[in-house]
Amino acid sequence: MSDKEDKTIIRIKEIESINLARDDIRDEVIETKKAVERDNDLLANKVHQSFIDNNIKSFDIVGAIGAGKTALLEKITEKLSSQYRILVICGDITTRVDADRIEKHNAETIQINTGRECALNAYHIHKIIKNKDLKNYDVVFIENVGNLICPSDFILGTDKRLIVVSTTEGEWVVEKHPMLFKMSDIAVINKFDLKERLGTDVDKMISDAKKINPKIEVITTSAKTGENIEKLMNLMGL
Numbered sequence: 001m002s003d004k005e006d007k008t009i010i011r012i013k014e015i016e017s018i019n020l021a022r023d024d025i026r027d028e029v030i031e032t033k034k035a036v037e038r039d040n041d042l043l044a045n046k047v048h049q050s051f052i053d054n055n056i057k058s059f060d061i062v063g064a065i066g067a068g069k070t071a072l073l074e075k076i077t078e079k080l081s082s083q084y085r086i087l088v089i090c091g092d093i094t095t096r097v098d099a100d101r102i103e104k105h106n107a108e109t110i111q112i113n114t115g116r117e118c119a120l121n122a123y124h125i126h127k128i129i130k131n132k133d134l135k136n137y138d139v140v141f142i143e144n145v146g147n148l149i150c151p152s153d154f155i156l157g158t159d160k161r162l163i164v165v166s167t168t169e170g171e172w173v174v175e176k177h178p179m180l181f182k183m184s185d186i187a188v189i190n191k192f193d194l195k196e197r198l199g200t201d202v203d204k205m206i207s208d209a210k211k212i213n214p215k216i217e218v219i220t221t222s223a224k225t226g227e228n229i230e231k232l233m234n235l236m237g238l
């Protein structure tokens, strides 16, 4: 047996032993996870009620890393900031790059650095808004940490959730991540300007999203050219 094969077998054994250990505590892990999600849901309801009480339109924007969440928010805030008082809460593991980009378009921004956590949760949002006078805002956008898995565990307490994917992720990205599409109100397929160059089958992405969630609104956009940004804003009720 070669060295490489030997190492592969050892690695597989290591993984098996980790899985066995997990089997022992699986029920406990599942119960704890459910309790955390229950607490999160309660807090999310409280957050949403605060937005409603203050006549604030609120949106949670989730999506793959680099799909264009911030670029879309830049376009939207640029168009809205003369009419609406906007607060944008950006989730990112370490930097305030996104908040700085959006701030240039006259929106107030708050950056949350989650460190090792791969999604925002209702506790983060509650902590921020309890120190804010919400009467000073008309619209709140929350850009979640970029990924298509973790945010499905935590609702944040907004009117609508948008999921953003793009042509650069390939046509399988929707069917491979059904959970967030099930939980979202609007699916945005961004970077439509790159569709021809990449040969991405956008029709498949649209029909996959509709199959997963027949109620979801699906729209193609380009944050680069501005295509369909106004239509997206209409869908959001802005």
Ligand SMILES: Nc1nc2c(ncn2[C@@H]2O[C@H](COP(=O)(O)OP(=O)(O)OP(=O)(O)O)[C@@H](O)[C@H]2O)c(=O)[nH]1
Binding pocket: 063, 064, 065, 066, 067, 068, 069, 070, 071, 072, 098, 145, 146, 147, 190, 191, 192, 193, 194, 221, 222, 223, 224, 225
């Ligand atoms: N061609 C093209 N590029 C885009 C479009 N939208 C965003 N980009 C580019 O894609 C890159 C990533 O965009 P971001 O807006 O930072 O993406 P994001 O989803 O906010 O990324 P994270 O916050 O890191 O998860 C940037 O270089 C953008 O300029 C688009 O519609 N077309």
Ligand SMILES: [Mg+2]
Binding pocket: 069, 070, 071, 098, 143
């Ligand atoms: Mg971003």
